[in-house]
Amino acid sequence: MANSPESHSGMSLDGRTATSPATTDATASSSFRPHEAVERADVEAVNKKEARSLYKKREPIYPKRAKGTFRTIKWVIMAITLGIYYLAPWIRWDRGEGLPDQAILIDFPARRFYFFFIEIWPQEVYYITGLLILAAIGLFLVTSTAGRVWCGYTCPQTVWVDLFLAVERFFEGDRNERMRLDKAPWSFSKLRKKTLKHITWLLIGVATGGAWVFYFADAPTLFNQLIHFEADMTAYFWIGLFTTTTYLLGGFAREQVCTYMCPWPRIQSVMLDEDSLAVMYRYDRGEPRGPHKKGDSWEGRGDCIQCRQCVVVCPMGIDIRDGMQLECIQCSLCIDACNAVMDKVGRPRGLIAYDSLANFKARAKGEKERFRIIRPRTILYTALILVVGGVMLYSLLTRSELDVNVLRDRNPVYVQLSNGDIRNGYTLKILNKAREPRRFAVAVHGLENHQMWIEGIQSMTEDGLPVVDVGLDRLRSVKLYVAAPRTALQSDSTDITIEVRDLDGNVRDIHETTFKGPDPRR
Ligand code: SF4
């Protein structure tokens, strides 16, 4: 384990330990002439495992702003994900008269979930289950291919902390300024900066909670009610809850959520293999590390100049050079920081990069690097996604506009009529998902000489079947009675089917059930 990305930690290089006091930046000793353009930091990775204790006060982390390709990608993803979250409830979608025109709506009173052209009824909750399964397998696929991409780029905690950090930098400046400000005694300027920062954080929290409740009601209507204090108390409760949690988790708990609260880092390791990509320090290129003077040879030493810029940009407060760590959310900001340093000292980029354990082994043996994205594990996850997604898509495209539920009365199981016939009662729930009212004929099969009628229904077809009218997008529950002479029964339980058929002949649904009575053989 001495020479692996998992274990090359705790190095003592150039006669100094890799860590030193936590919250101060200092230029290095002047006994050597560093590359002038490279900023150096004498900083401890305060959140690494050995430095943490459950009984210790949280050490603040002051991530420095990174610049580079991955930082830009993260800004773009942040804009897209926050844009979707805040704006999606305002997208309109015309579904016709009497139906909500909000594209994404979880309508609890009507017990319906709308997603653009898809409408999910409570009876179809398996679609939501399917979506969750798809999301989980998708996450497995992404993790096994490129590591914790979810954590580093799209997890809500990462995105909101990034946003809160941007606000913090805007009011209080970058790392060194923020550290100085926190150490400085209270003054009007400090009070003003801190107050503005916290007000902005709270406003983001309110917007986050506000956006959340808009997913559960017509957004423009609810917005109007909220600002006039006419909305239901539940809406204010959820906004309050989300404001508080966003403010606390984004502003204060930050890396502690990933380190202590989130189970994902603990279970993701089973999805990784030695070909999985992850942000790694290429110790085989970087070691032995140490300060480097401009003009000095690079012979016999590694490319890491011990500037610790990778540490100061890390929002998790760790040192990527300590190897793979549970605390690393793979945000790639240390790649940007190190690439900028490599540019300045004239060494190739990629001392910290997306790499795999297999490549470390290959390089150690003098073999060529390989990036194997197609592997049994990724093939399996992709196949599962295709199967589950295919089944869901097929059932969604072919789903019927009619759904019938039949429930036979259990108390009493049957009734003997004055003429000696046996009568059973059934509750029939007819769900018309069509965008127009429909008329359904109800028929019973499998029982000779039976009679049937539906409570409150007078309308009949020409061949004497009761007709139930169901409004557009409505569920109607009716009481069906079936009576038959004892001689028609096969036993104490006769199998029958109940057919519900649209009078236009477009859709029909057949349900199997039983007709109970005394055993005719006794
Ligand atoms: S890995 Fe790169 S950024 Fe980190 S200390 Fe070494 S040279 Fe500096």
Ligand code: SF4
């Ligand atoms: S070590 Fe690098 S990739 Fe990991 S959290 Fe820190 S900055 Fe992000």
